[in-house]
Amino acid sequence: MGTTQAVMTAEGLRYRYGETTALDGVDLRVDPGECVALLGPNGAGKSTLVAIAVGLLAPQQGTVRIQGGDPRRAATRRRLGVAQQTPGFPNTLTVKELVTGAAVRGGLRASAAAPVLAELGLTELERRRVSKLSGGQKQRVQLAMALVTEPTLLVLDEPTVGLDTSARRHFWQILARRRAHGTAVLVTTHLIEESAAVADRVVVLDRGRILADAPPEMLVSQLPDRTVTVRTGLGHGELRALPGVLSVTPEHDLVRIQTRSPEDLLRVLLDRDPELAELRVQDAGLEEAVLALTDAAEVEA
Numbered sequence: 420m421g422t423t424q425a426v427m428t429a430e431g432l433r434y435r436y437g438e439t440t441a442l443d444g445v446d447l448r449v450d451p452g453e454c455v456a457l458l459g460p461n462g463a464g465k466s467t468l469v470a471i472a473v474g475l476l477a478p479q480q481g482t483v484r485i486q487g488g489d490p491r492r493a494a495t496r497r498r499l500g501v502a503q504q505t506p507g508f509p510n511t512l513t514v515k516e517l518v519t520g521a522a523v524r525g526g527l528r529a530s531a532a533a534p535v536l537a538e539l540g541l542t543e544l545e546r547r548r549v550s551k552l553s554g555g556q557k558q559r560v561q562l563a564m565a566l567v568t569e570p571t572l573l574v575l576d577e578p579t580v581g582l583d584t585s586a587r588r589h590f591w592q593i594l595a596r597r598r599a600h601g602t603a604v605l606v607t608t609h610l611i612e613e614s615a616a617v618a619d620r621v622v623v624l625d626r627g628r629i630l631a632d633a634p635p636e637m638l639v640s641q642l643p644d645r646t647v648t649v650r651t652g653l654g655h656g657e658l659r660a661l662p663g664v665l666s667v668t669p670e671h672d673l674v675r676i677q678t679r680s681p682e683d684l685l686r687v688l689l690d691r692d693p694e695l696a697e698l699r700v701q702d703a704g705l706e707e708a709v710l711a712l713t714d715a716a717e718v719e720a
């Protein structure tokens with residue numbers, strides 16, 4: 420991996436908004452064809468990192484390079500395809516006008532739009548104004564605008580929010596084709612299990628720091644533990660103090676307990692809580708791995 424030229428490198432990124440530290444020394448590398456999922460709780464710094472990567476914000480410390488170039492420069496930005504959570508396009512334009520406009524702005528001919536519109540199933544909607552599209556259709560227009568210039572790096576902020584199951588599957592298939600041709604993808608998401616299925620690497624960000632940067636299966640395999648979901652009268656503090664317990668998370672009127680030793684935990688629960696109900700034991704998934712990391716960071720802070 421060390422010999423390939425990275426598509427994106429970030430080194431020592433720091434960013435503060437007044438008193439609030441959004442990024443606190445972030446290093447990140449994305450290689451050709453790689454899909455990197457950026458995960459983390461609300462306010463972790465994901466959007467700030469993305470804004471710096473695409474040249475919308477200048478880092479206050481550190482550097483970011485896209486194929487060796489500064490994303491603040493227009494020539495470098497042309498290598499990027501960006502789809503943001505809140506689309507910045509005028510609603511009065513048609514689908515075709517927007518995608519053609521994106522192609523021409525990227526230095527391509529207007530005719531480059533047609534195959535991308537077809538790929539995203541937008542040909543039949545091409546004359547429609549964006550204001551008359553559904554949320555999922557607008558998402559697809561954004562992706563078409565990001566893909567039309569054949570970017571080296573796609574930066575996607577929560578791209579599958581609002582997409583139904585089949586649109587979501589289609590979306591990942593389209594990305595897989597691009598990745599096979601070397602396009603790298605940096606994607607922020609709250610859909611942890613989805614990222615486990617599609618990402619080569621998962622980067623967990625929390626309070627501006629990277630807590631983990633590894634393939635999803637590696638993060639999960641570091642957890643020898645399991646998750647116990649149960650209805651119990653025991654308080655969260657009491658549960659946290661039980662042997663082997665890593666995290667306690669409320670889930671509606673149940674609690675989700677991540678533990679290193681489910682057998683010991685069950686023994687104690689049965690012993691102490693005569694009202695115990697709705698007991699379920701599951702193997703840990705990526706969601707538990709991420710929760711365990713961010714919970715552990717909270718305890719240390």
Ligand SMILES: Nc1ncnc2c1ncn2[C@@H]1O[C@H](COP(=O)(O)OP(=O)(O)OP(=O)(O)O)[C@@H](O)[C@H]1O
Nearest residue numbers: 436439440441459460461462463464465466467468
């Ligand atoms: N324009 C701003 N002015 C002041 N503080 C900001 C601004 N933008 C973000 N912040 C703060 O910086 C921190 C990181 O925010 P950021 O939006 O990067 O997080 P995020 O991981 O994208 O969150 P979310 O998952 O909620 O979108 C937060 O504490 C946030 O409140």
